Structure formats: structure tokens, C-alpha cells
Amino acid sequence: MANLFSVFDPSTSIMNLNMNWISTFLGLMIMPYYFWIIPSRFNMFWNKVLNTLHQEFKTLLGSTKNLTSTLFFITLFTFIVFNNFLGLFPYIFTSSSHLTMTLSMSLPLWLTFMLFGWINNTQHMFAHLVPQGTPAILMPFMVCIETISNIIRPGTLAVRLAANMIAGHLLITLLSSTGPSLSHQVISILIITQILLMTLECAVAVIQSYVFAILSTLYSSEVN
Template sequence: MMTNLFSSFDPSTNLMISLNWLSTILGMILIPSMFWLIPSRWNFMWIKITSTLHKEFKVLISNNSIKGMTLIFISLFSIIMFNNFLGLFPYIFTSSSHMVMTLSLALPLWLSFMIYGWTNNTIHMFAHLVPMGTPPILMPFMVCIESISNIIRPGTLAVRLAANMIAGHLLLTLLGNTGPMMSMMMINILIITQLLLLMLESAVSIIQSYVFAVLSTLYSSEVN
């Protein structure tokens, strides 16, 4: 029985170093193998996913963007999705449920967009603070609102990903802890419910990584 409901999200181990964070690089160990092995179904499927993402991100990014910029967001999608999926396996730490990781992905991206936009397209960035058709009396308020909404973007990206990962895992943990107190029939229902929730969490893992990458793409398109 767990002493704390959130203990499954605790990265500390019995050793002096936290080995749980090593789960973050497991995806990097698995991905490169397909570059020198005979092409398999997994290889073809991954190429299809990346090419589809490339076409979609290319539409979202403006035509003035740097060539190959979609590779940044495809890589971002890949690392988040791998970490989300690895967290669904037993005894593997969910690194994407910690703000340390999610904020370290969102904050540098947002900062780089802001620095690039304000240094190269200053007038364009000022124009974004006041939407078209805003009455003159409301312009000071719109500048404040738009500035605040722009500043909290990395926080919302990080919190959205971490909260969605924590919510599903907590629900699975809460239902799993009620198993020893149930009858045989209720345990069968619980197992079916847990399997359905696991399928839902698998979908959430893909959706949240896609949402993170798409929102980052949209934020980058605003600075051009």
C-alpha cells in the first residue's frame, strides 16, 4: 500500500542518483536502430508519421520560415510521445509528468521565438498586441491582456502536458488500490475498466504530444 498518492511521481530512488530520469533517453536508444537495419513495418510507419507531421506543420508555419524548421517540432513531438508512452509501462518513471521537463521544453522555445521576433520583426510584434478593429479606448487594455497571454504561454504549455499525464496515472492508481477490497466479480469489472483507461491514456499520450507540438508551431508562426 502506498503511503502517498503522488509517490508514483517521485523521481527519488534508494541510490545517490535518480535513475528514474534515465527513462527519458530510452526512446533515443530505440529510434536510431532503424537507420541501419533492414526497413521494417515499424520503420515505414514512423516515416509515414513524420512525413504527415511535416506536411501539417509546413502549412501552419508561414512561407517566410527557415527551411527544415518543421524538424524541430517533429523532434519535439517524438520525444514527448516516447516519454508519455514509456510512463504507461510498470515501474518506468513518467518524466513528462514533471514541470522540470515540460517547462524546460516550453520555455527555451518560447524565449527563442520572442527574441527572434522582437529583434527582427519589431513592428509586426507590436501589431500583434492590438487586434484589428479594436476601438481606441480599449487599446491600452488589449495591450495588457495580449502581453499577459503571451507571457503565460510557456507555463500553459508545460502545465497542460504535466497535468494531463498526472491525471490519468492518478486515476489508474486510485482504481488499482481498491482491488484488494473487492469481490471477484468487481475485480473483473475493475480489470476491464483499467484496460479501457489504459487505452484512453495511450490516446492521451499521442494527443498531448501533438497538441504541444502544434501550439509551439503556431507560436513560431506569429513571429514571422
């Protein structure tokens, strides 16, 4: 199993410096060029996606005072979806399938939301610990349950993204490793299966990015 999972953590180093995480910054060499290109179908499609996300995040945040706050969550979505798609290419390190990467995004987000909520809206945060209509005898248990569910939020965000990304890659690796020992008829079925799995992984890359961004937006709306 150690050899199997080592596929997702290749040792790429120059002068004893780990170069794996440079894949996260490859977008800096690609994305700026779109600002100097005549608008294409891809640009119009991406602008439509961003406008749709802006409308959804604006509705979830429920605040009309600062609509630019949706820009942060749109940027978060773009960053994650880019890294997810980048991991689908051969020989490119998948940074979003590692807890180091996902926790470094979810933990600071959760900490800032909690600090902002407890400092500025303390009474509102206490009210969230006891849902409306809870019987008095169940209130201590509900406070414990709500506190635990609040504390594990960054972990669930990070594990959800990392587990979903590594699961599909692991399945593709397992199926491809059986190729040399199969007959020609079975290999054709295997290739079709791999194509379907890659299509599924493309969908998962977008869905998990959207889920991460939308849950972060919901957590932000709860502290206001």
C-alpha cells in the same frame, strides 16, 4: 495525498545520485537500431506519420524559405510522445508528468521566439498586441490582455502536458489500489475499466504530444 503522489516520483538512486531522469534517455538505446533494420510495417507507418506532420507544420509556418525548420518540431513531437508512452509501462519514471521537464521544454522555446520576434520583427510584434479593428478606447486593455496571454504561454504549455499525463496515471493508481478489497465479479469489471483507461492514456499520450508541438509551431509562426 503525499503518499499518493509519491508513486510518480520514486526514489531511485545510486551513490546518492538521482537516477529517475535516466528514463528520458532510454530512447537513445532503442531508436538508432531502426536505421539498420529492413523497413518493416512499423517503419513505414512512422515515416507516414512524420511526413504528415511535416506537411502540417509546413502549412502552419507559412514560410517556404526554410522548410527544414519543421524538423525541429517533429523531433519535439517524437521526444514527448516517446516519454509519454514510456510512462505507461510499470516501474518506469514518467518524466513528462513533471513540471521540471515540461517547463524546461516550453520556457526556452518561448524565450527564443520572443527574442527573435522583438529583435527582428519589432513592428510586427507591436501590431500583434492590438487586434485589427479594435476601438481606440479599448486599445490599452487589449494591450494588457495580449501581453498577459503572451507571458503565460510557456506556463500553459507546461501545465497542460504535465496535468494531462499525471491525471490519467493518478486515476489508474486510485482504481488499482481498491482491487484487493473487491469481490471477483467486481474485479473483472475493474480490469476491463483499467484496460479502457490504458487505451485512453495511449490516445492522450499522442494527442498531448501533438498539441504541444502544434502550439509551439503556431507561436513560432506568429513572430515571422
